[in-house]
Amino acid sequence: MAHVPISVVIPCFNEEDNIGECLESVAWADEILVVDSFSTDRTLEIAGRYTNRIFQREYQSHADQLNWAIPQASHEWVLVVDSDERVPGSLAKEIRGLDLANNKVDGYWIRRSNHLFGKKIRFSGWGRDRVLRLFRRDIGRKEDKRVHAEFQVPKSGCLKGAILHYPIPNIETWVVKINRYTTWKAMDKVEKSSPRALLHLFFRPPIRFFKDSVLRLGILDGWRGILIAAMSAFAEMVMSAKMFEFQQKNKRK
Known part of the structure; x- marks a missing residue:
């Protein structure tokens, strides 16, 4: 099986506490690209030790x-890793063992x-997390969304290993x-539709708490699961309030 080189792309901003371990975990890659948003801490200094x-x-x-950033990569296959993520040795071995030269995906x-505060989260909506991160450079692109955008490709497969995430x-x-x-x-929501922000403000936070803590079995993650549910409900409340604010501003224009 011919060796197919892989480029790793890492976006970052003020990640001096994370970037070193992240880069160390992908030191096996044939090329590492760091795309920085003008960090003001030691991120660039640390990154310069690896690439x-x-x-x-x-x-x-x-x-x-x-x-x-992706088109800047030199190799056909690209692996995207965020600075708060790590690629363990088992996953690196699996990636290196793929027959990328002859596969059809x-x-x-x-x-x-x-992981949250020293423990893996198994439920709470975090336990079944999958991301499309290894793809052909000339095909994989992120959908046009400001947040939670996914990479899109025509044909995809699944790996057994997992990226470690410490968000x-x-x-x-x-x-x-x-x-x-x-x-x-x-x-994003206000630009693409006309959501009923005040209804969201009243109903979505408690629904989200119930969903994450009960339906998604967050209570089985202990106090971390309850905290995730509470913070998710808080995020729903803040987002709904901002939607209402943006809508009011648009009306005054």
Whole structure:
């Protein structure tokens, strides 16, 4: 089986606490590209120890950043890894063992093992997380959404291994992420439809808490599961309030 080189693409911004371990986990790759959104911490210094292919580009959205970065890769196959993720040795071995030169798929879905405050989350809506991250450079592109956009390819397969994901180091970071993502999500929703924001504000937060804690068995994740449900409900409330705010601004134009 012929060796097919793989390029790894990592988007980042102020990730000095994560970028080193992330890059270490993909040191086996034939090429590593880091796409930075003008970090002000030591992110670039640390990244420079692993690769000289570092780009800086103004951030518009995750999809926009990656859709620009992917064509910069030198090799036909690309693996996208976020800075708060790690590629364990077992997954790296599985990827290296693929017959990429002769297969008929354009990309692979990879399970994502989500961890919160030192423990793997098995339920709460986080347990069945899959992401399409390994794909042909000239085919895989992210859909045009500001948040939670997925890569799209015509034909895909699934890998057995999992990416390790450590998205939330502390509550403060969690709240900051919620504030950022709810703004983007509210903008997407208001631009594409006319949601009833006030109804969402009253009903979606409690429904989301019940869904994550009970229907998605979050209670089996203990206090972490209850916290996930509570923060998800909070995010629904903030997003609905922002949707209402954007709608009122649009009416005044």
